[in-house]
Amino acid sequence: MPDVNATAGPLGGLDPIAGAAQHPGVALVAGSAGVIGAHAAAEYARVPGWTVRGAARRAQPDVPWQPLPADLSTADGAREGLAGARDTTHLVFAAYVERGDERQQIEDNTALLRHTLDALADAPLRHVTLYQGGKAYGAHLPGFRTPARESDPRLLVPNFYYAQEDLLRAEAARRGFGVTLLRPEGVVGYATGNPMNILTVVAVHAAISRELGLPLRFPGSRAAAEALYQVTDAELLARATVWAGSAPAADGEVFNVTNGDQFRWAHAYAAIARHLGMEHDEPQDFPLTSVMPMHAETWSRMVERHGLVPTPYEHLVGWAFGDFLFHSGFDNVSSTVKVRRAGFGECLDSVDRFCELLDRLAERGVVPAAR
Template identity: 85%
Template sequence: MSHESTTAGPLGGTDPIAAAAREPGVALVAGSAGVIGAHAAAEYARVPGWTVRGAARREQSGTAWEPLRADLSDADGARADLAGAADTTHLVFAAYVERGDERQQIEDNTALLRNTLDALRDAPLRHVTLYQGGKAYGAHLPGFRTPARERDPRLLVPNFYYAQEDVLREEAARRGFGLTLLRPEGVVGYATGNPMNILMVVAVHAAISRELGLPLRFPGSHAAAEALYQVTDAELLARATVWAGSTAAADGEVFNVTNGDQFRWAHAYAAIARHLGVEHDEPQDFSLTSTMPMHEETWQRMVQRHGLRPTPYADLVRWQFGDFLFHSEFDNVSSTVKVRRVGFGECLDSIDRFTELLDRLAEQRVVPAAGEARAALTA
């Protein structure tokens, strides 16, 4: 499909659904139990004519796509588990494993991609989408050049993003399929039992603060509260994924994909407090990782009284992720000019989106609704 034949969307870019519907295929989303993967699979499932499968180690139920139980860390296992996906035309690779050792992180995550590509070696692959992130620019280090642009050079510091990209480009050149690399930052969305998600950090911290009758405080340093930050809505990223898989101009390219704005956590927390009807106070620098597990009993009482989903507390939020983001004291800004020039022009107001998604979590009974009364404090 030529780039010129794509349909203009309401924001002057490409309508992902209309573009993909012109040339239906079979999508396989690796890592479909995660926030990014689940949203990507759901978005592909909305496209008329497409067959969609989602591969994950955890059980998936009630999905709009065909679930596959797959262990991609083992080469032989991956071939067996993905045997039913031999007709895949579009691979969306969102699988990831966290490792404390950087060398092991590179080795294990590169193996996930290699094993998946090998398992699909006879599939009629037309396109592969691979996700990276701000670490490609050094967002995990003490400061980096902003706004980050796709043409910025790699870092000397090893990174599994680089290793995966090299593997993918080599395979694409050898086998003749297209590829696109998308770089989101701070993905905001929800997937059951997936705790590495800044939305859940904010939602659960705010809910417990309100339950205890406490003002909502940004749980990080003053400098981090005032630094510019950016996020990527999981639904927006999913639409960019479908767009990339059906747009010739995206082939071989790397694109930053964020909501298109920046904000300060100080302002976001103030807006969230107003939305929830609680007081707001100055930032208070403390460790979420050490503090929030001690409020598990409070959360369990909230689950019972408000009829919330009985997700194990340990699976609800990864507090370490919040501590990392909320102690980043430098601006985190990526340019999205490149992706907009090529045709994907969607954008969102991030603070407004936080409040919208908090309401959605309440509708799904993940957290209490903003209007529900908190319990009286007990001794």
């Protein structure tokens, strides 16, 4: 049960970092340059008494944690890069590599975890948090059963989530540390140079449409526009991560972690258009991957005129990720009852949060201000 004496958290509900503050440790976030990892590292850095390090291949400038350059794809790279993290008590594993071939996807992502655990063989590990996602339930396949529950059986279709989980649980049993697996869906947040992010897809698509004097249209199928969808705010997921690392009720468990609501893209795009002061029109199905790169020069002019952060266009947005989500014409809903019962009850209105985060991107100079 949640601690009734805990203080309120910034996203509502009881403060999930209270337990972490009572038992400080040393957190290592693998993949801290990504959206999930960066937010997890930042959240741990907020907790009094914690030492926080972040391991990544890409540069991590101006971060509130100790950056560790590390290539976890090889055993030597992990051992050398994590040599300064052998006092780690809490590992947050958010490292990921994208591969087109499923077999290679499984091998390479499992190797990332294996190399990291091996490099921390002498560390006093107390807990490891591993992220999965809706693909564990078949969210990428037709016939996805909703609402998805943590007790649902695995699929026959191979998935690197399963291989990583099996490896982690075996190591936990052998070495005696705790484990929690978190399953977000459609993580919404921002990390510089990380294009696999639906927030930047929406933000840049809207900004270019406004620049060209066009109304905002949902750029996907009508089925996807009307299906129920869910997202996970990166800040909410980070707070769930800190909670899981210290909550006895989280040990050994798998939890769905979403904002706790669902929405339809058709309604979300209409609300986003109103928020940005744009006209809105009916959905218009077209492939983002082939159309939006043709607007690279338009974006370059916008960057110069508005003084935006000069992130390379191809590193700013993952249009293929947008095409995948915007053409999933079936409901995507996960139950969050289990994590609430265990003690993490934070929730957000997803459409309101999209609007807040779009404003934040404009404040940071990632996209032009709407007004």
